[in-house]
Amino acid sequence: xxxxxxxxxxxxxxxxxxxxxxxYDVDILQDPDEYYAELRSKGPFVYIPKYSxxxxxxxxxxxxxxxxxxxxxxxxxxxxxxxxxxxxxxPKSIILEVDPPEHSVTRRVxxxxxxxxATAALKELFQETADRLIDELLEKESFEAVVELAEEFPTTVxxxxxxxxxxxxxxxxxxxxxxxxxxxxDNELRRNAMAMGPTxxxxxxxxxxxxxxxxxxxxxxxxxxxxxxxxxxxxxEKLVRSLLSAGVDTTVTGIGSxxxxxxxxxxxxxxxxxxxxxxxxxxxxxxxxxxPVHSFCRTxxxxxxxxxxxxxxxxxxxxVLGAANSDERQWKEAEKFDIGRRPTGHLAMGxxxxxxxxxxxxxxxxxxxxxSIIAKVEEIDFAGEAVWRPNNAIHALDKLxxxxxxx
Amino acid sequence: MVKITFIEANGNEITIDAEEGNxxxxxxxxxxxxxIVAECGGSMMCATCHVYVDGADFGKLPEREEAEDEMxxxxxxxxxxxxxxxCQIKISTGLEGIRVHLPTSQY
Numbered sequence: 095x096x097x098x099x100x101x102x103x104x105x106x107x108x109x110x111x112x113x114x115x116x117x118y119d120v121d122i123l124q125d126p127d128e129y130y131a132e133l134r135s136k137g138p139f140v141y142i143p144k145y146s147x148x149x150x151x152x153x154x155x156x157x158x159x160x161x162x163x164x165x166x167x168x169x170x171x172x173x174x175x176x177x178x179x180x181x182x183x184x185p186k187s188i189i190l191e192v193d194p195p196e197h198s199v200t201r202r203v204x205x206x207x208x209x210x211x212a213t214a215a216l217k218e219l220f221q222e223t224a225d226r227l228i229d230e231l232l233e234k235e236s237f238e239a240v241v242e243l244a245e246e247f248p249t250t251v252x253x254x255x256x257x258x259x260x261x262x263x264x265x266x267x268x269x270x271x272x273x274x275x276x277x278x279x280d281n282e283l284r285r286n287a288m289a290m291g292p293t294x295x296x297x298x299x300x301x302x303x304x305x306x307x308x309x310x311x312x313x314x315x316x317x318x319x320x321x322x323x324x325x326x327x328x329x330x331e332k333l334v335r336s337l338l339s340a341g342v343d344t345t346v347t348g349i350g351s352x353x354x355x356x357x358x359x360x361x362x363x364x365x366x367x368x369x370x371x372x373x374x375x376x377x378x379x380x381x382x383x384x385x386p387v388h389s390f391c392r393t394x395x396x397x398x399x400x401x402x403x404x405x406x407x408x409x410x411x412x413x414v415l416g417a418a419n420s421d422e423r424q425w426k427e428a429e430k431f432d433i434g435r436r437p438t439g440h441l442a443m444g445x446x447x448x449x450x451x452x453x454x455x456x457x458x459x460x461x462x463x464x465x466s467i468i469a470k471v472e473e474i475d476f477a478g479e480a481v482w483r484p485n486n487a488i489h490a491l492d493k494l495x496x497x498x499x500x501x
Numbered sequence: 502m503v504k505i506t507f508i509e510a511n512g513n514e515i516t517i518d519a520e521e522g523n524x525x526x527x528x529x530x531x532x533x534x535x536x537i538v539a540e541c542g543g544s545m546m547c548a549t550c551h552v553y554v555d556g557a558d559f560g561k562l563p564e565r566e567e568a569e570d571e572m573x574x575x576x577x578x579x580x581x582x583x584x585x586x587x588c589q590i591k592i593s594t595g596l597e598g599i600r601v602h603l604p605t606s607q608y
Contacts, residue, residue: 202568210548210575210608374608378540438530439542449544457540457547 099279100175101393103146107404110148113140117149117389117412118278123484126388130417138401139411145174145279147391147410148403151417153424153441155401159392160413161446166392168448169193173277173391173487174410183276183288184295187339188332189451197447203325204333204451207315213458216255220462223251228466232498236477239494244350247463248342255455256337257311258301265297270343271485277390278486302334312337337452344386345456347490349463351384352377354494356467357474359431366433370468376433377460381442383431385416388489390444415441416489473499503597507534508555510605519592525601526550526588536603543588548575549607550587555600559583562590578604 096103106112113136115129116122122129133140133151140149150156159166169192171177177186186192189200206212227247231237249263268290275287300306304327307313313334320330356363366372394409405411418441420428425437443450450456467474475497483492502518505528509515519528529537529550538549545568554562562585565573569589573580587601 198568202571205546205568206571209572210577212575214575374538374540438539441542443541443544445542445544447544449541449546451546453541453544453546 149412151414153421156418170393224462224466257308274487302331347386350491382440388416472501525590538607553602558599
């Protein structure tokens with residue numbers, strides 16, 4: 095059988111439309127809404143010949159494929175590569191790229207390290223940092239919000255939360271870009287990201303060692319599990335690596351996208367200022383509306399059926415979370431940004447056993463930034479054009495020039 | 502359908518018909534029960550679908566898994582003996598008529 099992008103070529107399942115599209119085309123990655131709509135309109139699944147994969151974008155099927163860990167596994171990689179056929183670019187993740195029962199052990203350790211209780215303990219640190227940052231930005235005529243706020247905030251608080259002894263914001267941001275671009279095909283984005291390896295990976299690997307972690311923080315909780323015999327030393331190091339992989343780029347994106355939404359929809363910002371209890375649901379709506387992780391893959395563990403479509407063992411299925419989060423079948427007036435919506439069940443953080451294990455941290459970080467903005471900022475305006483940065487798995491802003499008007 | 506009664510923190514009672522096989526959290530969200538937030542959508546990650554099952558009904562539920570037990574330490578309102586995460590309670594006919602108390606807040 096022929097291998098395409100690291101997985102076996104599959105036949106077009108009966109009744110599934112063939113769509114000659116490249117989901118990793120730079121124009122689509124920057125402005126995906128039309129692609130999302132067309133994907134949904136074609137049916138529950140499409141076959142994409144360029145990569146010989148299936149893709150789904152309707153809410154129901156996307157949720158089913160994305161969350162049914164028995165039929166649609168993660169251990170063969172959540173990108174286009176099938177780890178049964180090819181070695182991944184780094185030793186595979188023992189949380190993202192494994193299935194139960196191994197997954198249950200590591201998941202529990204990370205869930206403990208990143209529990210709502212653990213993140214609530216950081217509330218003061220987050221709020222002080224956010225207040226100071228927003229005060230600084232209010233002094234400026236305008237600012238570049240991706241660098242000066244969306245990146246600055248997480249790269250300030252995250253190393254402290256983990257207990258890193260060294261600060262290297264660039265390495266954290268670049269490593270995230272590598273991890274997520276690696277999920278796509280062998281395109282320019284992936285190659286450029288991989289080229290950052292020599293300057294990024296050694297530092298990351300070094301920080302995962304117990305000796306480079308402070309006695310307090312998420313890292314320490316993970317190594318405590320090693321001391322208790324729940325996991326071994328190597329597993330602990332790999333779980334710290336997972337924190338560093340997925341803990342920065344994603345929150346950078348969440349904060350950037352939240353700012354973009356509030357600048358773009360001033361009526362919703364006003365509504366939030368008038369009723370700050372909408373803060374948490376407002377962020378859920380930002381997640382639904384912008385889908386920071388736009389797509390991840392699963393691999394069929396055996397021959398199976400979804401909504402009448404036959405799926406063969408080994409098929410790679412691109413779960414287009416951004417499309418599912420804007421599906422009218424699930425979300426009334428899906429194209430509308432409505433902070434009062436309470437969109438429980440959106441797929442931005444995934445759902446089920448592989449649901450984002452750092453989501454409490456993400457929410458706590460964003461809540462601190464938004465709390466500060468609600469209190470101190472009267473108006474958020476664009477100071478130039480917002481530009482989205484293409485990435486094979488993340489839909490994030492590249493540039494966001496903003497002006498804050500003092501309250 | 503299985504009848505479930507939610508008792509809000511202010512004493513107000515709401516009875517819903519819940520579909521078998523769904524989780525109690527899903528049934529609550531589908532019926533607009535405001536006291537259930539369920540930010541993580543059922544991944545047992547956020548502890549914002551916390552409920553106190555009525556003492557008379559608590560024994561009708563299967564025991565908690567260890568992971569749920571651990572997550573219950575993170576609830577916004579004090580954990581009690583009858584605390585559960587509603588995303589981990591599967592609706593079955595055996596739960597007909599159970600009463601579930603909602604905490605004053607979920608975060």
